[in-house]
Amino acid sequence: MHWADNFAEEVIKRNKEEFIVESGITPSGIVHVGNAREIFTQYFVYESLKKLGKKARFLYIWDDFDRFRKVPKGVDKKFEAYIGMPVSKVPDPWGCHESYADHFKSKLVEELKKLKVDAEFISATELYEKCTFAENIKIALEKNEKIKEILNKFRKEPLEEDWLPIRVYCEKCLKDTTKLKYLGNYELKYTCDCGHENKIDFREKGIVKLKWRVDWPSRWQYYGVDFESSGKDHKSYGGSWDTAVLISKEIFNYEPPIGPMYEHIFLKGQKGKMSSSEGNVATLSDLLEIFELAIVRFLYTQRINKAIFVPFDMDVYNIYNEFDKIEKIYYAMEKGTEEDRRRYELVRMENYKKCPQRISFSELTFLVQFLPKENFSEKISEILEQRDVKMSEKDLELAELRAEKVRNWIEKYAPEDVKIKLSTEKIPLSEAEKEIIKEISSVLKKDLSTEDLQHELFRISKKHGKAIFKISYKILIGKPQGPKLAYLIDAIGRKKVIERFKEF
Ligand SMILES: [Zn+2]
Ligand SMILES: [Zn+2]
Structure with a gap:
């Protein structure tokens, strides 16, 4: 059985009308292929739930109400002036979007659309500005001592006496450089470093945000989240997962979602280690240059407790071959397991009437180097006829798409010995x-x-x-x-x- 189906069955035991699968990220940098593992893990479970005949929603929450913490490399130092504002209020340093957050959001949205991952995107800024979480903010403030107790269990230094589970963005300068006093009920008073101060009712003024460790479980409760996997960074002992589970149960009275941990993703055959701050990350768009849509999805169907090595080197051949194999298994052209069939079903982009005839990636690597791009299909057709193979229009279309990926791979990543052309060299022969x-x-x-x-x-x-x-x-x-x-x-x-x- 595929893990997505296993988790779906576990989720179904929660016995509800509709199940909620959640994912999210702070759009403060490039969302890379490592981050995408969370999205795909959630997505496949969501797909499984639907396959099992259940109602389900896949929510993707942008944590764009998080504060802008630091100016990334390559961005003008003058952006330091925005530190402390929500990332959704910081202008786009590259000038192409409404805000800093939108710059990173839009790229991922576009990529996921191509990959037919149909999440409901929700902006935390919009939620908070509409005072969506006012009740939970009140609960958290009233149970602040209990929250501190939970968090302190895992801290060397206990939280400060006046610590509160919220931050408040000043109405005048938009920054969170505010000192707070909770006045009880829904009221609080803040004094900002900029000199501005005000008394507000947080059912009416959407400037209060729960801090991450409280925000996460609050959201589980609010939406009724049933499944949310997360990466190692959240799963260390006493990390945000551990405390979210406790806060969910003890503060918000909510049974936390099923939340397995997924392993890291590594790039193979790419120079340098993937790191957001260094800027040398691979995005889904990078993958889409050399992998077909279904194969990008396929990469993420691997067992979640194992690291994924995304190949940019010769191992690209293997991934393509593996995919072609499960496709054949799905169409009963080859023997395989039920899990293989299911993997194919989860990743395919189209429901073909019969198994497509594929040309392997490795074969295409030399074909694209000799055949003209302009009438590639025609030439391929001729070559295959000499092998007594007849390809349908659809097959040729698929070969053409794959050839495009192969060309990109050769241009950007292929080792030298893959590159070939008709030689003109003189060679001494006996x-x-x-x-x-x-x-x-x-x-x-x-x-x-x-x-x-x-x-x-x-x-x-x-x-x-x-x-x-x-x-x-x-x-x-x-x-x-x-x-x-x-x-x-x-x-x-x-x-x-x-x-x-x-x-x-
Ligand atoms: Zn932009
Ligand atoms: Zn201020």
């Missing part, structure tokens, strides 16, 4: 070797199928030794080895190969 080349040329002139051509090449190699392959590769691509020779010859074009051989 008389005997020249004879062999002539023999191959004469075979090429017969109108053989690719299979028969490969047989003929083997026949020649039996007569003259395996060196004929090495010589051919050397002449054609200047390397001692390459893809299956008949395939390579057809990718280059038999006429061109004959011409090249004539030079010797």
